[in-house]
Amino acid sequence: MSLRDQSGPFFGEYGGRFMPESLIAAIDELAAAYEAARNDPEFQAELAELHRSYSGRPSIITEVPRFAQHAGGARVILKREDLNHTGSHKINNVLGQALLTRRIGKTRVIAETGAGQHGVATATAAALFGLECRIYMGEVDTKRQALNVARMRLLGAEVVPVTTGSRTLKDAINEAYREWVTSVETTNYVFGTAAGPHPFPAMVRDFQKIIGEEARAQVLELTGGLPDAVVACVGGGSNAIGIFHAFLDDADVALYGFEAAGDGVDTERHAASIERGRPGVLHGARSYLLQDDDGQTLESHSISAGLDYPGVGPEHAHLADIGRAQYLPATDAEAMEALRLLSRTEGIIPAIESAHALAGALRLGRELGPDAVILVNLSGRGDKDVATAGRYFGLFDDGAVQE
Amino acid sequence: MIHVADTIAARREAGGGALIGYLPVGFPDLDTSVEAAVALVENGVDALELGVPYSDPVMDGLAIQRATQAALSAGFRLRDVFTAVERIRARVDAPVLVMTYWNPVVQYGVERFAVTLRDAGGAGLITPDITPDSADEWIATSDTTGLERVFLAAPSSSDERLRATVAASRGFVYAVSTMGITGARQDVDAAARRLVARLREAGAENACVGIGISTAAQVTEVLEYGDGAIVGSALVSALADGGVPEVARVAAALAAGARAPHAH
Numbered sequence: 001m002s003l004r005d006q007s008g009p010f011f012g013e014y015g016g017r018f019m020p021e022s023l024i025a026a027i028d029e030l031a032a033a034y035e036a037a038r039n040d041p042e043f044q045a046e047l048a049e050l051h052r053s054y055s056g057r058p059s060i061i062t063e064v065p066r067f068a069q070h071a072g073g074a075r076v077i078l079k080r081e082d083l084n085h086t087g088s089h090k091i092n093n094v095l096g097q098a099l100l101t102r103r104i105g106k107t108r109v110i111a112e113t114g115a116g117q118h119g120v121a122t123a124t125a126a127a128l129f130g131l132e133c134r135i136y137m138g139e140v141d142t143k144r145q146a147l148n149v150a151r152m153r154l155l156g157a158e159v160v161p162v163t164t165g166s167r168t169l170k171d172a173i174n175e176a177y178r179e180w181v182t183s184v185e186t187t188n189y190v191f192g193t194a195a196g197p198h199p200f201p202a203m204v205r206d207f208q209k210i211i212g213e214e215a216r217a218q219v220l221e222l223t224g225g226l227p228d229a230v231v232a233c234v235g236g237g238s239n240a241i242g243i244f245h246a247f248l249d250d251a252d253v254a255l256y257g258f259e260a261a262g263d264g265v266d267t268e269r270h271a272a273s274i275e276r277g278r279p280g281v282l283h284g285a286r287s288y289l290l291q292d293d294d295g296q297t298l299e300s301h302s303i304s305a306g307l308d309y310p311g312v313g314p315e316h317a318h319l320a321d322i323g324r325a326q327y328l329p330a331t332d333a334e335a336m337e338a339l340r341l342l343s344r345t346e347g348i349i350p351a352i353e354s355a356h357a358l359a360g361a362l363r364l365g366r367e368l369g370p371d372a373v374i375l376v377n378l379s380g381r382g383d384k385d386v387a388t389a390g391r392y393f394g395l396f397d398d399g400a401v402q403e
Numbered sequence: 404m405i406h407v408a409d410t411i412a413a414r415r416e417a418g419g420g421a422l423i424g425y426l427p428v429g430f431p432d433l434d435t436s437v438e439a440a441v442a443l444v445e446n447g448v449d450a451l452e453l454g455v456p457y458s459d460p461v462m463d464g465l466a467i468q469r470a471t472q473a474a475l476s477a478g479f480r481l482r483d484v485f486t487a488v489e490r491i492r493a494r495v496d497a498p499v500l501v502m503t504y505w506n507p508v509v510q511y512g513v514e515r516f517a518v519t520l521r522d523a524g525g526a527g528l529i530t531p532d533i534t535p536d537s538a539d540e541w542i543a544t545s546d547t548t549g550l551e552r553v554f555l556a557a558p559s560s561s562d563e564r565l566r567a568t569v570a571a572s573r574g575f576v577y578a579v580s581t582m583g584i585t586g587a588r589q590d591v592d593a594a595a596r597r598l599v600a601r602l603r604e605a606g607a608e609n610a611c612v613g614i615g616i617s618t619a620a621q622v623t624e625v626l627e628y629g630d631g632a633i634v635g636s637a638l639v640s641a642l643a644d645g646g647v648p649e650v651a652r653v654a655a656a657l658a659a660g661a662r663a664p665h666a667h
Contacts, residue, residue: 295506
């Protein structure tokens with residue numbers, strides 16, 4: 001079977017559906033609705049029209065030669081998901097899930113968010129479709145991504161700061177599950193990444209695969225061939241699986257996912273689930289997981305709220321095991337340096353998440369040499385991260401900015 | 404080995420239903436959690452459900468979350484569960500089920516966990532985040548070890564899923580009283596009565612009702628149609644607020660509800 005055709009519930013030995021019985025009926029309903037929708041030309045046409053006229057697809061590709069001088073002279077091409085409406089790839093998935101919500105007749109959506117990009121995208125789609133919307137966000141993240149909290153509220157969503165556990169994305173997911181159990185009759189859970197129980201990993205990937213399909217054709221047209229490497233950042237892994245998917249069966253295209261290494265994978269402060277985790281069950285799926293000997297989930301760390309998650313989507317776990325994709329760490333410092341470099345050389349401020357992929361591209365370019373063509377998924381723009389970057393690089397005039 | 408199924412059968416013969424009490428291991432510390440569990444049985448609780456503190460307890464409300472988080476912060480380790488079961492069973496003659504999310508069992512090793520639990524005197528497992536269709540390894544292991552396996556049934560479960568859940572369960576089926584997480588509620592949902600009736604139609608011999616039960620009157624009401632009533636948050640809150648004496652007092656009051664003349 002083609003690697004592109006895998007549809008869950010399992011990817012190799014990863015995935016599945018480890019969930020409370022109370023939620024199984026809703027998940028079954030969603031899986032059935034999705035199965036019907038993916039084969040329904042009307043649904044696909046409606047989604048395609050939303051992409052075209054609302055979120056701005058196809059997104060362009062941009063070659064970045066001044067940046068590439070720092071990558072051993074390899075050609076570096078960015079897929080510009082940062083130019084989408086709401087500023088990241090998240091809108092691709094959310095528009096699909098919002099259409100599904102309407103199909104199954106539910107009037108309300110809930111979602112979790114880390115950096116806030118998925119929350120903003122969900123709040124946006126909810127406004128567009130006239131759905132009630134509540135977003136769960138770790139209290140730590142509401143502080144480091146205050147701008148996105150304000151955006152969600154402007155869009156009419158209720159933002160609930162989560163104060164349990166590590167107060168980050170993992171706990172926001174727990175809280176969203178808890179509420180879903182209670183409100184499942186009226187409410188659809190719009191999951192933000194290619195993780196969680198079946199059908200989410202396959203469904204989110206399918207809504208994101210447009211990234212790779214567009215990019216593959218665009219790079220072919222620009223260069224006359226396929227890229228040598230495709231690079232993306234990996235937290236839960238939705239932007240990465242989205243761009244990888246079109247290339248899975250192209251054996252000559254190397255796929256690289258860069259996980260958040262935080263202070264370094266040899267410290268306790270990182271989010272490198274594949275590099276430093278081992279298989280376990282969290283949030284409904286079996287996958288690589290940062291955990292202690294007793295199976296308690298460990299707290300992850302990354303300067304990027306969007307990558308600060310101790311698990312990873314099951315399809316990535318499988319691709320890592322079979323060697324089809326390589327997953328490497330990039331530290332906070334490497335990502336921030338890449339962020340500054342892209343800003344200064346090309347006039348593009350990337351999201352800190354995406355800067356991990358850029359850091360990876362710099363490293364890979366030096367290894368692969370000047371003949372290589374490297375496609376990088378620029379999954380989001382850096383507006384939301386300006387406060388973090390400003391503090392990191394000491395760019396604020398004294399007293400000008402309050403925490 | 405004492406099984407919950409036998410305890411429920413004995414209560415039924417006596418003309419009533421079983422009271423099942425939940426407490427997490429290691430809250431506020433291991434010794435006190437053992438004392439509290441013993442006190443439950445000494446004050447009329449028929450069977451124990453010992454919770455394994457876990458970092459991501461998606462089915463639990465705030466009272467239990469706070470307690471299990473405190474246990475983890477105080478240094479709870481998975482092996483403490485077996486120690487607790489052994490010490491409780493040495494002192495009281497009641498079946499002890501362990502309620503655990505799935506990942507700790509997977510990491511310990513499903514078979515190793517089962518054998519260790521059985522050797523400690525445990526009766527079986529309640530598994531809130533796996534359903535029979537995701538539980539092949541546990542079903543096989545519980546068959547070879549003779550442990551009971553309690554799966555959950557929800558008001559939203561289809562008839563087909565209820566039949567599969569009844570077929571897979573040993574000991575009892577845990578009937579989730581309402582669509583929600585653990586925690587005391589004013590009214591135990593009418594959905595519970597309906598769910599138990601559907602479970603009987605699906606062939607369930609023992610259906611025990613949990614989630615939202617916190618008073619003696621609710622216990623009495625639930626035992627009109629269920630084989631057991633499961634109380635958790637109310638006991639955990641009592642332990643948090645007033646220690647072992649208070650949890651003993653609350654257990655005795657609940658047990659009075661279970662022994663009320665019109666129950667069952």
